[in-house]
Amino acid sequence: MHFESISAMIVPKSKSKADFCGVDQYYYMTHDNMNTDGSAVVYSLHPNCQGGSHYCSAFGYFYIIFQDRGVYRRTRNMNKYEAGEEFTLHPECRNGLYYFGVRNYYYFVNPEDQWGGIKYTRCTNFNKNEGVDTYSFHPSIYGFLPGGLAIAKGPSYGEWVCIKTIDNDSQTPLQWKNQVSKKVGYEKEKVSSMEHNWKVTATVSAETGGLGALITKAQFSLSTEYGGSSTNTEKENWNEVTEVSETMTLTVEPKQKVYIFVYQMGLGKEPVLHCRDMRILDKPSPPTDNPLPHA
Structure with missing residues (x-):
């Protein structure tokens, strides 16, 4: 007997092997082209950058999210903790399922809400929750999110x-x-x-x-x-x-x-x-x- 209704959710990073950033417990990798391994460089993480729940990069900085503590650290270099600072996560930015960044914005995937659908938030300051916009993922993206295929097609x-x-x-x-x-x-x-x-x-x-x-x-x-x-x-x-x-x-x-x-x-x-x-x-x-x- 198979399911008649959609009851699935996006798998949070804490329960998934997926990530948007090449970081493990003690090392991180930079890469120009993920289709080859020719330009990959591996660095050790500074102790202040280890143990993050999520990692992303934007505005020329690396961001390390410590979700359980409700804080994040910002640094120019995760190997040396150059210009490192710690900030409190705004409550609206604390519960992301995944975090990722581009040049002038960072983003997080929102937990499922009462309205359903899969959404993500874009902002410019995790501490003050500034420059905030929330968008729905295009259906063609669903399958690339862990658990998203069940939302698109059914469990x-x-x-x-x-x-x-x-x-x-x-x-x-x-x-x-x-x-x-x-x-x-x-x-x-x-x-x-x-x-x-x-x-x-x-x-x-x-x-x-x-x-x-x-x-x-x-x-x-x-x-x-x-x-x-x-x-x-x-x-x-x-x-x-x-x-x-x-x-x-x-x-x-x-x-x-x-x-x-x-x-x-x-x-x-x-x-x-x-x-x-x-x-x-x-x-x-x-x-x-x-x-x-x-x-």
Whole structure:
């Protein structure tokens, strides 16, 4: 049984592996082009810059957000803590899910509010909450936010679907041999709309099944709280969906039926990934387990 309504949320950075800044606990990286590693330089973080909840850069400064303490630090250089200062976070700037910056502004992704939708705030001063504007994310951006694909398409689900019923209404056992056709692979067109406003390199498409496939895998791996299924689908077939046939030989007892089920995963109400798993049962009720590994 899959979900009928959207109950997902954006995954906060504290519960996600995603970030908009190349910083870990003790080091940070600067980069001119993230498509190559030729210009990457790694620096150690000054002790005053370590342990931040979020990091971003704007106005020629680095900003380190210490969300639990309700403060942020500003510095010209996170390796030397040059011109370092600490400020109190304005209450309206304290609860961002992610923080990021550009030359003359910094931004944060807003928690879900009573009006729904996914919004972000732009401002020029985290301490005084100045220059504030709040915007809605364009739907084409949703999928790039952890958990956002479930908001755009609906939460993920997994279910067993009956694709064949073999009925023996005779008084003798039935020796049944035939080909059973099933779908295997990824229904790219159901998710590819998110890529329409983006330029995706041919390498990504060829090696991974496309950007949409990468994002869908990530969504399936999230917990149900964030619209996922806690399921690892890495070993499934993420090539474009095809129909395959398999020859099967079965014995169906007199006055009995046999049911053939396959497993599929989807978003909202639409199947997206047709898995390899198949079950043969003597009852019409589908299996209740998830045959794929836990994420």
